[in-house]
Amino acid sequence: MDLDFEAPLLEVEERINELEKLGKGSDIKFRSEITELKRKAKSISKKIYKNLTPWQTVQVARHKDRPLINNYIKNICSNFIELHGDRCYGDDQGIIGGFATIGNRQVMLIGHQKGNSVEENLKCNFGMANPEGYRKALRLMRLAERYKLPIVSLIDTPGAYPGLEAEERGQAEAIARNLAEMSQIATPIIIVITGEGGSGGAIGIGVGDAIIMLENAVYSVISPEGCASILWRDGAKAPLAAENLKITSDELLKLKVIDEIIPEPAGGAHRERDETMIAVKQTLVKYIDRLKRTSTSKLVNKRYEKFAALGRFGKKKR
Amino acid sequence: MDLDFEAPLLEVEERINELEKLGKGSDIKFRSEITELKRKAKSISKKIYKNLTPWQTVQVARHKDRPLINNYIKNICSNFIELHGDRCYGDDQGIIGGFATIGNRQVMLIGHQKGNSVEENLKCNFGMANPEGYRKALRLMRLAERYKLPIVSLIDTPGAYPGLEAEERGQAEAIARNLAEMSQIATPIIIVITGEGGSGGAIGIGVGDAIIMLENAVYSVISPEGCASILWRDGAKAPLAAENLKITSDELLKLKVIDEIIPEPAGGAHRERDETMIAVKQTLVKYIDRLKRTSTSKLVNKRYEKFAALGRFGKKKR
Amino acid sequence: MAWFKKSQKSESKEKSELWNICPSCKAHVYKEEWIAGLKVCPKCNYHDRLNYQERLDLILDNGTFKEINSEISTNDPINFVDAKGSYAEKAKAAKKKTGMNEAVVTGCGNINDIPVVVAVMDFRFMGGSLGSGTGEKILLAAEYALRNKRPYIIFSASGGARMHEGIISLMQMAKTCAAIARLNKAGVPYISVLTHPTTGGVSASFATIGDINISEPGALIGFAGRRVIEETIKQKLPKDFQTAEYLLEHGFLDKIVARKDMKEFFTQFLPYAMKTPKRRR
Amino acid sequence: MAWFKKSQKSESKEKSELWNICPSCKAHVYKEEWIAGLKVCPKCNYHDRLNYQERLDLILDNGTFKEINSEISTNDPINFVDAKGSYAEKAKAAKKKTGMNEAVVTGCGNINDIPVVVAVMDFRFMGGSLGSGTGEKILLAAEYALRNKRPYIIFSASGGARMHEGIISLMQMAKTCAAIARLNKAGVPYISVLTHPTTGGVSASFATIGDINISEPGALIGFAGRRVIEETIKQKLPKDFQTAEYLLEHGFLDKIVARKDMKEFFTQFLPYAMKTPKRRR
Numbered sequence A, B: 001m002d003l004d005f006e007a008p009l010l011e012v013e014e015r016i017n018e019l020e021k022l023g024k025g026s027d028i029k030f031r032s033e034i035t036e037l038k039r040k041a042k043s044i045s046k047k048i049y050k051n052l053t054p055w056q057t058v059q060v061a062r063h064k065d066r067p068l069i070n071n072y073i074k075n076i077c078s079n080f081i082e083l084h085g086d087r088c089y090g091d092d093q094g095i096i097g098g099f100a101t102i103g104n105r106q107v108m109l110i111g112h113q114k115g116n117s118v119e120e121n122l123k124c125n126f127g128m129a130n131p132e133g134y135r136k137a138l139r140l141m142r143l144a145e146r147y148k149l150p151i152v153s154l155i156d157t158p159g160a161y162p163g164l165e166a167e168e169r170g171q172a173e174a175i176a177r178n179l180a181e182m183s184q185i186a187t188p189i190i191i192v193i194t195g196e197g198g199s200g201g202a203i204g205i206g207v208g209d210a211i212i213m214l215e216n217a218v219y220s221v222i223s224p225e226g227c228a229s230i231l232w233r234d235g236a237k238a239p240l241a242a243e244n245l246k247i248t249s250d251e252l253l254k255l256k257v258i259d260e261i262i263p264e265p266a267g268g269a270h271r272e273r274d275e276t277m278i279a280v281k282q283t284l285v286k287y288i289d290r291l292k293r294t295s296t297s298k299l300v301n302k303r304y305e306k307f308a309a310l311g312r313f314g315k316k317k318r
Numbered sequence C, D: 001m002a003w004f005k006k007s008q009k010s011e012s013k014e015k016s017e018l019w020n021i022c023p024s025c026k027a028h029v030y031k032e033e034w035i036a037g038l039k040v041c042p043k044c045n046y047h048d049r050l051n052y053q054e055r056l057d058l059i060l061d062n063g064t065f066k067e068i069n070s071e072i073s074t075n076d077p078i079n080f081v082d083a084k085g086s087y088a089e090k091a092k093a094a095k096k097k098t099g100m101n102e103a104v105v106t107g108c109g110n111i112n113d114i115p116v117v118v119a120v121m122d123f124r125f126m127g128g129s130l131g132s133g134t135g136e137k138i139l140l141a142a143e144y145a146l147r148n149k150r151p152y153i154i155f156s157a158s159g160g161a162r163m164h165e166g167i168i169s170l171m172q173m174a175k176t177c178a179a180i181a182r183l184n185k186a187g188v189p190y191i192s193v194l195t196h197p198t199t200g201g202v203s204a205s206f207a208t209i210g211d212i213n214i215s216e217p218g219a220l221i222g223f224a225g226r227r228v229i230e231e232t233i234k235q236k237l238p239k240d241f242q243t244a245e246y247l248l249e250h251g252f253l254d255k256i257v258a259r260k261d262m263k264e265f266f267t268q269f270l271p272y273a274m275k276t277p278k279r280r281r
């Protein structure tokens, strides 16, 4: 899946690849051209990425090479111990979780899993969790509370799975329960929207003390396609809907829905994966250390006030 | 289902019935004979019921006319509001529950439901609950705790249902979870074994501050039939197993597993249903009032000590 | 029955003056009878939508309702415009049509002398969608219930989050649930009544986490829309899918209460819930 | 393969001196190899039962185990006698055979220098059945863990409640779970390791309510017996029914850990659980 707006960049990158292959034996021959091309690539990618439209950002947020939870676990966590099951019905792989160590800080890590291959995609349903996934997440968060571990939640989902069995087993209740419980869990909760923040499926593990977002992630009440097909009666109007819905990190920061944006390297997280993940790690460490300094009762109160203030536009009257 | 050991009694009762039918028009004719027969019936039933063997007691405890939870709800409760569902998978009718008022005391009533007709038997699986039943019971008990209502749990089950789906959805976990949670629920819990106290399926809603038992109820770690087929390799040895297992109320009182026996009228609860239910009501009222006087933290501690002491035969070493 | 359908069509206009046509079974019922029957179809028991005033009349003692936070209205945090125009215009039209400021009315009142706090959603106002004003009113009413230790009852009726407010509408799910969680913690009763229809973001927030969840017969309750699910799983859904009866069977409702019995139900239920909070008059 | 089976049979006696026959796949494995492989079949990965001493050796640092409450033994609260004789005799024989006083050994020790409290059930002692002495030891070890704020690990292996002790054995389910609930409340870690087999009353009490539940590959875990279920539902059960893998899939296990990795697993895991309790040496 290539991004069409990346075409000029991809062209240059391809040429660089070619030259590097050719030049394997004789470095000097192509060196200056490669250097020049790389400089050019950088400049193009900066230009493209500085001016992404919201709809282009959606494409970047969904890019198949974007770091996924598995990549974060592998690259910025040590001692990850995956924990399974909701103790009630099953083990959903659309949301995974377990103990993890991030820069010497022990945490409970949870997050949507999209999968890095077709096989994995199917196993975890492209990150569209069933109620079991949300219930497992809640179980793990309660365990984190018992063990006094901060919770890190990585959000990357098109949405909760709209399936028959998901309804049957209470998709709505599972998400609602999490929203209520997460507002009261007595340990720091840090949310990072790493890719797609898809509606109820996203916020179902998205209530916390710090809400952080990667620069090219998106977070929306409805997919642009869904919004377009309802309000424009034409799914193809998705770019327009994306524009209007204000789903990009800069907009969400203005709306105070998020606390911080983690900048992505020019060219996007899918191009500079390691760099991106290190930035995420550094931000997580910063917030873990910061939030640990607050007493849990104060933390829970502040968390309440944080969400209570969202969408409060008049003067307070309480 | 007639009980064979009741044969002499049933014979007299039948004769009384006949005479009463015949005598409809002319009371005087049969009156003295009826009076005499009734006296005889009473004397016979006293004799039979004074000397029930454990296996006969099992038959009485399982008698189809024995008062069931539905009868208790109808006869000793007012304002019963049944509550449904485990908020996870389904609504099991093998265990039911809801708000109830017993002698002006508001409680959360839960209990096994066996059903009064074949249709009902099937609907509630003869009182053999699935995990959903135990999880619903737990949900209702937590609600009772929130509303500061005492919990009354009526036990009458052959056991938890041994089905494929029950295993699949965690019958073991559901019972275990209840055992742990019930030990900590901060509101009085009163258990009454009204009929069959069948093993894990019984104790799954059987942890409380007061454990009360109807005189002819039984409570056992395994059904006499099951025990006989394992330890005697012959299910027909059930009467012998019943004898050896010590499952009758007098034995259980000696073992301090129960706190009080509610005497049944001569002839058993199935013969004097109203009288039996009133006795249960009076005992419940007594314990509700008594337990309410204890602070909940003290209550929970005493509950712990109560169960910790069961099967502690040496000197304490803690 | 072709002849009947035909005549139905031609006569429908004049008939509509006198008759109400049941949205479910299409039976013709005298308007007077329809209203007297609380908008419940005498033929098929369909419980038609009520507006907030009808709901309040049905449940509260006459003259006891006192509205709170009535001045809170819609906001347009993302200056949303769609094919049909701006959200600001749409909201203005909704206000004009309904005489409401938002999709929910909140306040306190009595149910057979028992004081309660209520929030009643009204589907007429932009499909009962959950916007920032809706969420704020629901939260403030919860806080009012908490302060006054009164049971809180929400009658939901909603198509879900109000997408015209973008992410802010999504946040109302977390916001309202946080308010409910505080009630839970304090032992203040919260009862959810899911009326027809309660779907999407409202089903996935405060509506499904009542101490007890009750509903009316036949009410549509679900997270995802029927069409979306059918497209996803490539099969037809059962007829009773996402009805109140279906949810009861699957463990998510405590009880289905017919409209005519709703007030009596609360009269029976509330004394059980009122042990912690003091009774005030 | 008839010839093989035949030869297998005739030679089995002399072979049994040198060889171990895998209870699962019937493969012949040199006894030395079998022991060196921790009683795990190199052919089919069957994890054979360990006795308590082997389990302790496997998991604790050498020489760190200190037993507690070793004097607690079986009781005969109902003077039980069955077709084969008295429970008292049976218990005596079990003690003689195993050198144990009860079906569980409890104590404290270290896992790679992290102090823990352990309870190890031994299936050899009356099928690892849960009697009053078993329950008492498990409860006392939990109380010890609570007092000393050390993680509590139970390795279960049991056919269920010990029916020879009648209702008192059933009560051990509630008793042990009450002890676990106290740990939960205090934030003291409790880890359940369900080894082959863990069924009946033990599966329905402490074994399934760990903060985390782990198991070994292929372990049998279930509430009701396979035969009872088949008789009840009148159908054959799937082959993997009630295996650890089945339970993992159905949401009741956190992880399946191979025997050789068990100690390392705890070494990785315990630091996460040790944030509340102080580390003691």
Ligand SMILES: [Zn+2]
Residues within 6 Å of the ligand: C022, C023, C024, C025, C026, C027, C041, C042, C043, C044, C045, C046
């Ligand atoms: Zn109709």
Ligand SMILES: [Zn+2]
Residues within 6 Å of the ligand: D022, D023, D024, D025, D026, D027, D041, D042, D043, D044, D045, D046
């Ligand atoms: Zn093998």
